[in-house]
Amino acid sequence: MPLPAADAHAGPPAAPQAEALPLAGAVRASTAGRLLRRNALTVAGAAVVAGWVAAAVAAPWVTPYPPLQQNLRERLRPPDARHFMGTDELGRDIFSRVIYGARISLPVGAVVVASSTAIGTVLGSVAGYWGGLWDAVLMRLTDLVMAFPPIILAMAVAAALGPGIQHAALALVVVAWPSYARVMRGLVLSVKSQEYVLAARAVGAGEGRILLRTVLPNCLGPAVVMATLDLGRAILIFSGLSFLGLGAVPPAPEWGAMVAGGINAFDQWWVSGFPGLAILSVVLAFNFLGDGLRDALDPRLRGAP
Amino acid sequence: MGIASLVARRIAVSLPLMVGLTLVVFLVSHLLPGDPVAAHLGQRSMEHPEIVAAFRAQWGLDQPLHVQYLTFLRNLLRGDLGVSIKTKEPVLEDLARHFPASVELAVAAVLISAAVGIPLGVLAAVGRNRWVDHVARAVSLVGVSAPVFWLALVGLYVLYLRLGWLPGPGRLDVGMPEPPRVTGLLTVDALLANDMAAFRSALAHLVLPALVLGSATTGLITRMTRSSMLDVLGSDYIRTARAKGLGERVVLFHHALRNALVPTVTVLGLSLADIMSGAVLTETIFSWPGVGRYAFGAAISLDFPAILGVTLLVAAVFTLANLAVDVAYLVLDPRQRAWG
Numbered sequence: 001m002p003l004p005a006a007d008a009h010a011g012p013p014a015a016p017q018a019e020a021l022p023l024a025g026a027v028r029a030s031t032a033g034r035l036l037r038r039n040a041l042t043v044a045g046a047a048v049v050a051g052w053v054a055a056a057v058a059a060p061w062v063t064p065y066p067p068l069q070q071n072l073r074e075r076l077r078p079p080d081a082r083h084f085m086g087t088d089e090l091g092r093d094i095f096s097r098v099i100y101g102a103r104i105s106l107p108v109g110a111v112v113v114a115s116s117t118a119i120g121t122v123l124g125s126v127a128g129y130w131g132g133l134w135d136a137v138l139m140r141l142t143d144l145v146m147a148f149p150p151i152i153l154a155m156a157v158a159a160a161l162g163p164g165i166q167h168a169a170l171a172l173v174v175v176a177w178p179s180y181a182r183v184m185r186g187l188v189l190s191v192k193s194q195e196y197v198l199a200a201r202a203v204g205a206g207e208g209r210i211l212l213r214t215v216l217p218n219c220l221g222p223a224v225v226m227a228t229l230d231l232g233r234a235i236l237i238f239s240g241l242s243f244l245g246l247g248a249v250p251p252a253p254e255w256g257a258m259v260a261g262g263i264n265a266f267d268q269w270w271v272s273g274f275p276g277l278a279i280l281s282v283v284l285a286f287n288f289l290g291d292g293l294r295d296a297l298d299p300r301l302r303g304a305p
Numbered sequence: 306m307g308i309a310s311l312v313a314r315r316i317a318v319s320l321p322l323m324v325g326l327t328l329v330v331f332l333v334s335h336l337l338p339g340d341p342v343a344a345h346l347g348q349r350s351m352e353h354p355e356i357v358a359a360f361r362a363q364w365g366l367d368q369p370l371h372v373q374y375l376t377f378l379r380n381l382l383r384g385d386l387g388v389s390i391k392t393k394e395p396v397l398e399d400l401a402r403h404f405p406a407s408v409e410l411a412v413a414a415v416l417i418s419a420a421v422g423i424p425l426g427v428l429a430a431v432g433r434n435r436w437v438d439h440v441a442r443a444v445s446l447v448g449v450s451a452p453v454f455w456l457a458l459v460g461l462y463v464l465y466l467r468l469g470w471l472p473g474p475g476r477l478d479v480g481m482p483e484p485p486r487v488t489g490l491l492t493v494d495a496l497l498a499n500d501m502a503a504f505r506s507a508l509a510h511l512v513l514p515a516l517v518l519g520s521a522t523t524g525l526i527t528r529m530t531r532s533s534m535l536d537v538l539g540s541d542y543i544r545t546a547r548a549k550g551l552g553e554r555v556v557l558f559h560h561a562l563r564n565a566l567v568p569t570v571t572v573l574g575l576s577l578a579d580i581m582s583g584a585v586l587t588e589t590i591f592s593w594p595g596v597g598r599y600a601f602g603a604a605i606s607l608d609f610p611a612i613l614g615v616t617l618l619v620a621a622v623f624t625l626a627n628l629a630v631d632v633a634y635l636v637l638d639p640r641q642r643a644w645g
Contacts, residue, residue: 144325149619151582155604156612236452240586243454244601259455263590269462276455283450 042292048285056102063096067253076268086270088261094270097253098278104165104254105282109235112172113227119173120180121216121223127181128188129211139185142178150175154237158246165254168247172234183226187219194218225294232286239279255279311631319624326620327381330613331374364390386617387610391602396614399599404618405489406476407595410588411580413515415573418523423569426530427562430538441527448524453583457517457590464513471513474591478506514591518583522576529572534565567637574630581619 055062064084071091079086085094127138145153154171161167191197192215200214239256241247248254250261255275262272350356361367365376380387386396422445429441464471476491477483483491484498492511495504537543538561546556584597592598596615603611 140325143322144329147322147326147620147623148329148616149581151585152600152604152612152615152619155585155601156607159604160607232450236450237582239452240454243452243586244589244605246605256452256454259452259458263458266458266462266466272455272458276452276459279452279455280447280450283452284446287446287450 039292041288042295045285045288045292048281049289052102052106052282052285055099056106059099059103063093063099065093065096067097067100068092068251076265076271078268079270085274086268088258088271089265089268094258094274097258098255098274100253101255101258101275101278102282104248104252105235105238105279108165108169108172108238109231112169112176112234112238113230115173116176116180116230117223117227119177120182121184123177124181124184124186125188125211125216125219128185129192129207129215135185138181142181145174145178146182148175151237151240154241155244155246158241163246163249165248165252168238168241171241171246172237175237176230176234180223180226184219184223187222188215191215191218225290228286228293229290232283232290235286236279236283308632308635311635312628315624315628315631319620323617323620324378326616327378327613328374330609330616331370331377386614389603389608389611389614391606391608391611396610399611400596400614400618402489403594403596403599406491406593407584407588407597409490409492409511410514410518410593410595411577411584413511414519414522414580415576417512417515418519418526418576419573421519422523422526423530423566426527426569427534427557427565429527429531430534431557433535438531441531445524445527448520448522448527451520453517453520454586454590456520457514457587460513460517461590472506472510474593476507476510476593477503478510481506514587514593518580518587521579521583522573525572525576525579526569530565530569533568534561537561537565563637567634570630570633570637574626574633577623577626581622 059067064082069092071087073091074083074087075089075091077083077087077091083093083095085098088094088097123138123142127135154168154175157171157174158168161170188211197210197214200210205214238247239254239259242254242256243260245257245260248257250257255278258275259272259279262268262275265271350360358367365373368376377387384397386400388394389396389399392399425441425444429438432438460471461473465473472478481503484494484500484503487494487497491507492504495501495507543556543561546560547553551560581597584595585601586597587593588595588597589601596618599611600615602608603615
């Protein structure tokens, strides 16, 4: 399904229920202003995400030093002209490592969200479309996994598999899929009873075809929004696992692990300061982008914060 | 619905879920490739099969799976959560020792996030699209997006090392004796012992971890209060209140805020999940001897009795928090009481 561009706010104006302004014209102007500002944040979010993707792709060409190159003579140098973000306790260039970090965190976020969306979509649509026993069994399973405290489940899985980027990503998928399954089930249930589904059945379409061609495409919008908002969350939790030593292993330039490395160099604020800012900027950007997409794809939610 | 029947229904729903949780932890512990025996015996001992066998026999790991599970359930019903493989102590005692520190921290985090988030949300709604609103939005977005472990380090660096306004990690000043243990909450125990120095120290040590731990919740509460306050302020009864000449202050706090708080209470209850997750990282950084740090130690050493104990404890806390939210609904919104 093609995503509407970020300027797709041209739909029906948001219900001005939240406004206390007496004049309709002022209400309309204020709504437009709000959408415009919301749009600016969406564009800013998209720009930051695009910037990080570009940095990840072009890392070898835009970084002044290899990310693992040590230079003990220049360790713990504050930011200056040669080391834009300073150096860490082994004299590695922090700017280069932060840029290379995007090559770890962005793919992990994407893979985790894509896999959980895929699993959640399959299980959720089976449960929602066929209902009955399928629904009961799958949803109880979902309830069970969701009843676990997510970070403890992720920690246990990551610890059992051993540290490593792939294992941490797998742990995150284990934690994340149930909420997708639940949302997809709800969406499929609500779409299933629409008249156009009845129409498809009336013209003799098979069950599988109805689910794949008629029901699912109409559920994708909200799923895309959820996935975008979740990208930031996935990156955040992954960096937390790495911080605890359960994700990326030491020499890898992973942001959370870099922040952890900075604990031993407390007075050198730049060692953990910049990797943390990198995480913050990516997560903020995905949150802006997700909010904007939600507005664009689901006009019903436009009054929401 | 009366409060009693609500409580009964909640417990009836959550018990099967808890049994399910025990089953899942149990199955996961045997499906995962990690081997608790290898994690607890050294390399040298692993080379002797008789030591490995003795270890397995001692912990019942040589029994068939369903026997192990039934044994476990039977013990659980007697209040016995098993013995932690790592600390060699009963899990129940370990949890009882670590729980109060976490409760103190979590309560402080919730209080701080409500104390910051609700006024900020109200101010943002009243000063909509003015600078207060932008500040509130920035606070809520950064709170939700910033990694907790990084905020903790920034807080320690700025407020402890640079400015010296707040104390560093730990629950009390170094060398200060703990007040006699009654509740396990140091602030309360210090007050009970009438030890004001310990109370001040415990309180000061609580501020930064609680602020950090509550950051995401503060963001959510600010957002929720702002939007529900805007909804309420646009409704007819507020216009009526204004039309009959009530002061703006009365309208805001007497009429609007009470209704606007209903969704905020939900967020508070649900955000307990964030707080529990954040506790693992926060407690690790601030050397806070709570359940989060215990859970981390249990997870990395694949101490399944401990993991299961923590999981059940957290599930029970969730259930109770949801119950508290529902009861708060009944109190805040009289219409709910009329429903079946």
